[in-house]
Amino acid sequence: MSEALTRQIKDLEAELEELRSQLRERTAAGEDLEVTSSENADHKPHGKSSGCKKGKKAHKERPFDFSAHPRRHAALRLAYMGWAYQGFAVQENTDNTVEARLFEALLKTRLIQDRQSSNYHRCGRTDKGVSAFSQVITIDLRSTQFSGGLGVTLPEHIDANTKSKAAASEVPYVKMLNRVLPQDIRILDWAPAAEGFSARFDCKSRTYRYYFPRGSLDVPLMADAAKRYEGTHDFRNLCKMDVGNGVLQFERTILSASVKPALPEHTSSTDHYDIFIFEIKGLAFLYHQVRCMMALLLLIGQKLEAPELIHQLLDVQSNPRKPQYSMAVDFPLVLYDCHFEGLSWKQEAEEVNYVLSTLQQHWTQSAVKSHVLHGMIKGLEASGGVSSNHCWLVEGSRQRNYRPLLERPCCESLESRIDHFVKRGRLEREEGENGGDTVHRGKRSKHSHNSSTGPVSSELPPAKKSADRKTED
Numbered sequence: 001m002s003e004a005l006t007r008q009i010k011d012l013e014a015e016l017e018e019l020r021s022q023l024r025e026r027t028a029a030g031e032d033l034e035v036t037s038s039e040n041a042d043h044k045p046h047g048k049s050s051g052c053k054k055g056k057k058a059h060k061e062r063p064f065d066f067s068a069h070p071r072r073h074a075a076l077r078l079a080y081m082g083w084a085y086q087g088f089a090v091q092e093n094t095d096n097t098v099e100a101r102l103f104e105a106l107l108k109t110r111l112i113q114d115r116q117s118s119n120y121h122r123c124g125r126t127d128k129g130v131s132a133f134s135q136v137i138t139i140d141l142r143s144t145q146f147s148g149g150l151g152v153t154l155p156e157h158i159d160a161n162t163k164s165k166a167a168a169s170e171v172p173y174v175k176m177l178n179r180v181l182p183q184d185i186r187i188l189d190w191a192p193a194a195e196g197f198s199a200r201f202d203c204k205s206r207t208y209r210y211y212f213p214r215g216s217l218d219v220p221l222m223a224d225a226a227k228r229y230e231g232t233h234d235f236r237n238l239c240k241m242d243v244g245n246g247v248l249q250f251e252r253t254i255l256s257a258s259v260k261p262a263l264p265e266h267t268s269s270t271d272h273y274d275i276f277i278f279e280i281k282g283l284a285f286l287y288h289q290v291r292c293m294m295a296l297l298l299l300i301g302q303k304l305e306a307p308e309l310i311h312q313l314l315d316v317q318s319n320p321r322k323p324q325y326s327m328a329v330d331f332p333l334v335l336y337d338c339h340f341e342g343l344s345w346k347q348e349a350e351e352v353n354y355v356l357s358t359l360q361q362h363w364t365q366s367a368v369k370s371h372v373l374h375g376m377i378k379g380l381e382a383s384g385g386v387s388s389n390h391c392w393l394v395e396g397s398r399q400r401n402y403r404p405l406l407e408r409p410c411c412e413s414l415e416s417r418i419d420h421f422v423k424r425g426r427l428e429r430e431e432g433e434n435g436g437d438t439v440h441r442g443k444r445s446k447h448s449h450n451s452s453t454g455p456v457s458s459e460l461p462p463a464k465k466s467a468d469r470k471t472e473d
Contacts, residue, residue, distance in 0.1 A: 066113045072143035073119065073151035075136055075191045075199060075343055076173065078102070079355075081184040081362065082131040083331050089125045098126075101182055102137075109176045111141045123199040123338045124206060127288065129330030134188075136338045138199040144168045150192040174351045184362070186355045191343040199338075205255060207337040208290045210278040210328065211262065216389040217301030219276055223259035225300045225307035226278060228314075229293060230254050236414060237313040237322040238293050239286035243417040244426050247286070250414075255281045259297070272387075273374065279336070294328035298391050304402050312406065321410035326396040 080098050082088070088098045099122070103115055112118040123136040145152045145168070177187045236250040261267055262275040278294055296313070299305040313319055381387060390398060412420070421427040 064110050066110075066142065067155055070143040070145050070148075070155060071140045071153045072145065072149070072170075073138065073153075073193050073195050073197065074141050074173070075138050075193045075197070075340070076177075077188045077190070077338075077345065078135050078137070079133045079186050079188055079359075080131060080135065082126060083129055084184065085128070087126060087128045087130070088132070088135065089122070098185055101185055105177050105180045106139075106141075108180050111171070111173065111176070112139065121198045121200040123203050124335050126333075126335050127291075127330060130333045130335065131331075132335035134337045135335055136199045136203070136340065138193055138197055141173060142171060144171055151195060151197075152192075153195070172348070174348060178351065178354065183358055186358060188352075188355060189345045189347045191345045193343060197342075199340075202340060203284075203338050204341060205281055205283055205339045206285065206335065207279065207281040207339070208285070209334045209336040210280075210290065210294045211332040211334070212276055212278070212294075212298075212393055213272065214270075214274045214276060215272050215391065217298070217391070218303060219259060219301065221303070221307065222278075222297045222301040225297055225310055226257040226259050226280075228307065228310040229257040229280065233314045234316045235286055235289055235314070236316055237319060238296070239289040240292075241322075241411075241414065241417055242287045243414070244421050246427070248414070248418065250286060252286060252289070253283045255283070257281075257293075288327055290333060291327040291330065292325075294333075295325060295394055298328060298394055299325075299405070302391055305405060309405060319406070321413045323405045323408045323410055325405055325408070326394050329393050329395055332393065 080088075082098065084096075085098050086094045086096045090097055090099045090103070103112075106112045106118075107114075117140075119138070119140040121138045124132070126132055126135070140153075143152055146154065146158065148154060173190045174187045181187070232251060232253040234250050235252050239250065241247070241250070257278075257280045259276060259278050261269075262277050278297060280290060280293065296305070296310060300307055300309065313323075377387070418427060418429075422429050
């Protein structure tokens with residue numbers, strides 16, 4: 001080691017020791033100041049405050065008394081970009097969910113005391129990467145309405161004078177929550193609701209949208225095929241069967257299904273970069289149902305399958321087992337609307353503009369990035385590059401030699417899955433009144449606390465068979 005380098009190291013060590021010494025002196029001085037301030041506070045006459053002390057509070061903050069405030073059952077409508085989250089619902093293995101952020105905000109603003117006592121229901125349980133423009137929850141929130149009102153529960157032992165006070169303006173729920181939520185989760189509006197109203201069970205219909213570029217797809221053929229989804233069908237071959245959590249009936253009603261351009265002026269266009277929407281409206285959906293339905297449409301749009309495939313897969317007598325195929329990817333899917341009757345949504349112009357500016361900021365960044373990429377693609381195409389016809393919206397890698405769906409290996413049958421979970425103790429099988437088997441949800445099911453309909457029976461009429469009416473896509 002050179003002499004100059006050795007000298008430089010010694011100088012740095014000396015400088016470091018000097019800094020440490022200065023730090024020790026300042027720490028000691030700070031401790032002396034804190035002790036002196038504490039002693040002075042102890043000897044001050046009662047009624048006078050130590051105005052110079054700006055450190056820790058002299059006394060513990062009194063807990064918030066929720067019992068002194070009315071509670072109001074309300075619906076909240078929210079939008080979120082789900083791309084960075086592991087789904088909407090709280091999960092045991094991660095806290096990176098929309099619902100986790102939502103409850104953090106509700107607790108921070110002291111609108112609820114805890115989740116357990118909040119009477120909380122959600123309309124849909126969107127999957128990882130899925131977004132929403134109109135997710136709805138119902139929950140009991142702190143209120144200012146001592147004079148009562150729709151959905152208001154007054155505190156116990158309230159005196160007559162307090163009850164007869166003039167109605168104050170309600171807590172600004174939307175504003176309070178939007179100031180503490182992440183930028184990609186926004187509350188749009190709220191509505192007072194009757195005490196028994198449930199976002200889960202009182203939803204009349206749910207509408208999903210799946211966005212996709214035209215590419216080399218035969219969009220008119222996809223639109224024709226989508227109409228085959230309409231009506232009441234058994235969708236066991238177009239979903240992920242969640243038998244372990246007690247979902248044993250797969251009949252669902254689709255009110256409408258269509259494929260249309262995102263912008264009306266693109267109806268007569270042939271540009272490969274035009275965006276289209278698969279829009280589907282139904283009473284309720286199964287786990288991954290929309291993404292499986294979209295996967296079939298993409299295969300039909302590529303002319304790898306015929307539109308008749310949909311009828312064939314919906315015929316569970318002829319095809320009782322689901323062929324193995326990949327779902328459509330998650331990020332283009334949006335829970336677009338949840339329809340309710342009897343709710344009067346309350347909006348504030350200031351908050352609407354606040355949310356709008358946030359969304360415009362997100363759109364500006366995404367649109368600019370999209371056009372930068374589009375410019376690069378066009379530049380390479382102009383220099384002789386040939387664009388791929390590959391569809392990028394299906395999970396997994398594309399097979400070199402396509403194998404038709406009905407010729408592929410199949411997943412386990414529903415009966416086989418039921419037997420599997422009965423053996424594991426997740427489901428219990430008991431004999432029904434007419435001698436048939438009635439399958440009940442088992443005690444070991446990790447989601448058994450979510451069941452609100454009791455036993456799941458294969459003998460019930462279709463409208464009552466599902467133990468899980470929530471949207472699961």
